[in-house]
Amino acid sequence: MQENYLSEAQQQIEMLRESAADFVGRNTDMKRLRERRGTLPGYETEHLRHMADLGWLGIVLPEAHGGLGLGFSELTVVLQELGKGLMADPLVPVAFAARVLQHGDNEALKQSLLPQVVDASLLPCVAWQEGLGGIETAAIETRVEADGSDLLLTGRKRFVASAAGAGGFVVSARGAAGCGLYWIGAQAAGVTVHHEQRADETPSGVLEFDRVRITPADVVSAAGPQGLAALDRALDEAMVLAGAEMLGVVEAVLQMALGYMRTRVQFGKPIGSFQALQHKATDLYVQQELVRAVLAEAIRVFDDAGTSATERALMASRFKARASDGGLRVAREVIQLHGAIGFTDEYDAGLYLKRALVLSAWLGNASAHRRRFAALQQEVAV
Amino acid sequence: MSDHFTSRDWNALDDDEFRHIAAAFFEQHVPRHLRHLSRRPRWAEVRDWYLTLSGHGWLVPNWPKEWGGMGLTQSKILVYLEELERSGAPRVMDQGLMNIGPLLIARGTDEQRRRFLPKILSGEHTWCQGYSEPNAGSDLASLRTEARIEGDEFVINGQKIWTSVAFDATHMFALVRTDKTVKKQAGISFVMIDMRQSGVTVRPIRNIAGHEELCEVFLDNVRTPVANMVGELNDGWNVAKALLGFERIWSGSPRQSMLALLRLQKLAQASGKVHDPVFADKFAQVTMDVLDSAAAYERFALIMRTGGSFGFEVSMLKIWATETCQRVTELMVDAAGDLGALSGDVDVDGEEMDILYPFLECRAFTIYGGSSQVQRNIVSKNVLDLPS
Numbered sequence: 001m002q003e004n005y006l007s008e009a010q011q012q013i014e015m016l017r018e019s020a021a022d023f024v025g026r027n028t029d030m031k032r033l034r035e036r037r038g039t040l041p042g043y044e045t046e047h048l049r050h051m052a053d054l055g056w057l058g059i060v061l062p063e064a065h066g067g068l069g070l071g072f073s074e075l076t077v078v079l080q081e082l083g084k085g086l087m088a089d090p091l092v093p094v095a096f097a098a099r100v101l102q103h104g105d106n107e108a109l110k111q112s113l114l115p116q117v118v119d120a121s122l123l124p125c126v127a128w129q130e131g132l133g134g135i136e137t138a139a140i141e142t143r144v145e146a147d148g149s150d151l152l153l154t155g156r157k158r159f160v161a162s163a164a165g166a167g168g169f170v171v172s173a174r175g176a177a178g179c180g181l182y183w184i185g186a187q188a189a190g191v192t193v194h195h196e197q198r199a200d201e202t203p204s205g206v207l208e209f210d211r212v213r214i215t216p217a218d219v220v221s222a223a224g225p226q227g228l229a230a231l232d233r234a235l236d237e238a239m240v241l242a243g244a245e246m247l248g249v250v251e252a253v254l255q256m257a258l259g260y261m262r263t264r265v266q267f268g269k270p271i272g273s274f275q276a277l278q279h280k281a282t283d284l285y286v287q288q289e290l291v292r293a294v295l296a297e298a299i300r301v302f303d304d305a306g307t308s309a310t311e312r313a314l315m316a317s318r319f320k321a322r323a324s325d326g327g328l329r330v331a332r333e334v335i336q337l338h339g340a341i342g343f344t345d346e347y348d349a350g351l352y353l354k355r356a357l358v359l360s361a362w363l364g365n366a367s368a369h370r371r372r373f374a375a376l377q378q379e380v381a382v
Numbered sequence: 383m384s385d386h387f388t389s390r391d392w393n394a395l396d397d398d399e400f401r402h403i404a405a406a407f408f409e410q411h412v413p414r415h416l417r418h419l420s421r422r423p424r425w426a427e428v429r430d431w432y433l434t435l436s437g438h439g440w441l442v443p444n445w446p447k448e449w450g451g452m453g454l455t456q457s458k459i460l461v462y463l464e465e466l467e468r469s470g471a472p473r474v475m476d477q478g479l480m481n482i483g484p485l486l487i488a489r490g491t492d493e494q495r496r497r498f499l500p501k502i503l504s505g506e507h508t509w510c511q512g513y514s515e516p517n518a519g520s521d522l523a524s525l526r527t528e529a530r531i532e533g534d535e536f537v538i539n540g541q542k543i544w545t546s547v548a549f550d551a552t553h554m555f556a557l558v559r560t561d562k563t564v565k566k567q568a569g570i571s572f573v574m575i576d577m578r579q580s581g582v583t584v585r586p587i588r589n590i591a592g593h594e595e596l597c598e599v600f601l602d603n604v605r606t607p608v609a610n611m612v613g614e615l616n617d618g619w620n621v622a623k624a625l626l627g628f629e630r631i632w633s634g635s636p637r638q639s640m641l642a643l644l645r646l647q648k649l650a651q652a653s654g655k656v657h658d659p660v661f662a663d664k665f666a667q668v669t670m671d672v673l674d675s676a677a678a679y680e681r682f683a684l685i686m687r688t689g690g691s692f693g694f695e696v697s698m699l700k701i702w703a704t705e706t707c708q709r710v711t712e713l714m715v716d717a718a719g720d721l722g723a724l725s726g727d728v729d730v731d732g733e734e735m736d737i738l739y740p741f742l743e744c745r746a747f748t749i750y751g752g753s754s755q756v757q758r759n760i761v762s763k764n765v766l767d768l769p770s
Contacts, residue, residue, distance in 0.1 A: 258766055258767070258768065261768055262767070262768065262769060269769075270769045272762075272768035272769050273768065273769045273770055275759070275762075278758065278759065278762035278763075278766075278768050279755070279758040279762070281762060281766055281768065282698075282701070282757075282758040282761040282762050282766065283758075285698065285761060285765065285766060286698045286701055286702055286761075289678060289695070289698050290674050290677075290678055290702065292681075293674065293677040293678040293680070293681045294674050294677045296677070296681055297677040297680070318670050318673060318674070321670055322670065322674055367663075370663055370666040370667055370670070371663065371666070373666050373669075373670060374662045374663065374665065374666040377666070377669070
């Protein structure tokens with residue numbers, strides 16, 4: 001496709017795309033990625049420094065806090081490219097946490113934390129899920145109890161992406177006045193971090209909090225009926241970001257399959273000449289293009305300050321459902337298109353399938369988002 | 383006739399302004415009794431509406447002004463069609479408007495343009511498209527209807543099929559074989575035929591939805607002047623391909639699946655199915671499939687609006703839009719349960735609705751205009767660069 005006119009904003013996006021594609025081109029190392037499996041923190045710390053130098057940790061953060069003050073169109077294009085090289089971590093978990101802080105009402109905390117996020121000297125992540133997971137943010141049992149003017153937080157959080165390298169956590173908890181959000185340093189007394197292993201052998205944090213002290217200065221969002229609003233909003237945004245990374249995964253893995261289909265010969269012909277495989281590949285291409293089209297719509301909605309919380313939630317669920325479902329389908333079927341070689345650990349297709357499994361489930365899989373979408377639509381209709 | 387809708391420089395308006403005007407025009411002029419029909423009306427029923435459009439200069443959005451069209455840009459043509467669809471306007475005889483008219487303007491001779499275009503505007507000529515044959519469907523280039531030259535005339539023998547509303551057409555544009563000795567695509571010419579002569583026999587074919595829109599057309603020593611050929615002799619394949627510009631995006635528009643979704647919603651509400659969690663999950667899935675179809679359509683429409691171009695990747699639109707439409711109607715039949723076996727208008731707790739019609743009607747969408755399988759062949763070869 002060709003657009004014959006690029007606005008200044010589009011030119012900036014193209015520059016970011018090129019810079020991210022260049023980063024992936026220079027740094028992709030699947031051997032190193034395999035060696036890193038099962039180790040902490042689950043990403044290349046040297047890459048992270050480069051990303052910070054390029055400004056990527058602060059793309060959507062306000063300039064007042066050292067960020068670039070740009071939008072989702074800019075951040076998603078970087079994530080999409082990094083997704084192609086399986087090197088987007090920890091950008092999405094960090095952006096998620098930074099946005100919770102930003103949407104919260106503790107200005108002093110923003111002043112002190114966000115500039116450290118931008119230069120990667122402190123990585124935050126969000127500890128919001130418990131038990132068996134799910135995308136209902138208020139379904140929590142972690143408690144805070146008053147202790148003078150401080151609070152003591154006790155509970156167990158799970159599915160915390162990028163917890164291993166984090167300098168602190170935004171933690172949701174319930175108290176007498178309702179749910180709220182609290183900042184807890186990773187080194188605080190009473191915090192224990194251990195890890196479960198995700199499908200791609202990167203770590204997923206399990207956090208234990210035992211009467212962890214929270215001073216009033218560390219309240220991100222005070223307990224009350226709106227105590228989780230900052231989390232809800234940032235969660236919708238993070239769903240879009242995770243889906244953008246998924247698009248990159250899909251593009252890379254489908255290209256891999258098409259390349260194989262052009263060159264692998266059976267029955268005296270390239271297998272890509274067989275109609276059964278051509279039609280399967282086309283269906284995967286259709287899914288890829290749907291993810292791309294719905295992402296474009298989601299970017300418009302999330303970059304428009306005038307949209308309502310319900311509009312954003314409907315959009316986020318629709319996009320995450322498509323990205324989760326379409327992305328996983330493409331990565332899964334690509335294994336089949338390769339035949340036996342696709343089933344081996346030494347071939348890269350499996351790495352992409354496992355990343356797709358992670359991204360598909362994280363922040364809600366397609367079934368979870370269909371349910372949420374249906375419930376939201378009912379609300380709108382009433 | 384002079385009012386707010388009279389011919390002006392529509393392209394000077396922005397798309398939203400034009401959309402408002404178009405919506406208001408159709409709301410004011412589309413006859414009430416012809417709105418939202420669940421069948422294609424006969425020419426006699428819609429001729430007055432056609433002439434109303436023509437009288438206001440609103441009949442052909444896509445022709446230049448010098449030939450009596452509105453001269454709209456591509457993006458405003460889309461707006462026009464979207465608003466026409468939304469208004470529930472009946473489909474008129476549109477092969478002249480959408481296909482042969484633009485083709486003559488682009489590739490016809492001056493004499494052909496002067497002779498045919500005004501009569502399309504006046505409704506004196508109505509057109510049908512003679513492409514498919516009994517043994518040339520997806521493999522259209524294998525067509526065998528033969529035209530041999532006798533003096534300054536073609537003498538044509540053969541059979542066309544799946545010709546929509548041929549019984550209401552005065553003229554047919556057709557692909558005919560003019561050379562049997564060369565590669566099949568290289569021996570085809572594009573001719574215009576007056577149907578009002580002996581030797582032309584039209585036989586309607588009843589479809590599975592019970593309607594008779596499609597026809598067989600038998601051509602037995604039918605004559606047409608060589609001057610009625612469009613383009614050069616044996617270049618008809620390229621002439622026909624040139625027609626497929628606009629159709630490629632419009633055939634992938636989400637309009638039909640959106641309509642089907644509204645019907646499904648109505649059924650779900652009337653039957654109480656909305657409270658069934660299994661149905662709710664499937665309904666959310668098809669709703670998102672339809673909205674995602676609209677997002678994909680919008681992406682191509684945006685490229686068109688900003689003056690960009692696209693190639694064969696647009697085929698993904700038709701695949702997804704038409705197959706989504708089918709899934710919506712399949713869910714409708716499923717949700718209807720026992721009612722899904724009843725034909726015609728059915729009483730659903732006080733609401734009358736035809737449950738099977740949408741299901742049956744949209745079986746055709748994945749067949750005509752390049753079947754889903756042909757579209758997949760196109761994408762594989764031209765977009766995914768897979769070998770043949």
